[in-house]
Amino acid sequence: MKPGAIEILLIVLGPVVLALIALWIREAIVDWCAPRHHRAENRRGKVRGRRGND
Known part of the structure; x- marks a missing residue:
């Protein structure tokens, strides 16, 4: 039987898609496991809702 x-x-394409999903x-x-200071966004370091931080 000859494959179509x-x-x-x-x-x-199956292994390529699986490899891309595994890399993602x-x-x-x-x-997720990186220390907080190495992450792209540090949410706790920001002060929100305050005015006049002189």
């Missing part, structure tokens, strides 16, 4: 175009496409999850876990 759809089967070949699924065989080629890895980056999310690394960012």
Whole structure:
């Protein structure tokens, strides 16, 4: 039985998509486990709702 175009496409693109999802999850876990001062956004360091911080 000879595989068709759809089967070949699924065989080629399946691992690529799975690898991209794995890399995305890895980056999310690394960012989540990083110390607070290395994160992109430090929410606790900001003062919100105050005026006149002279």
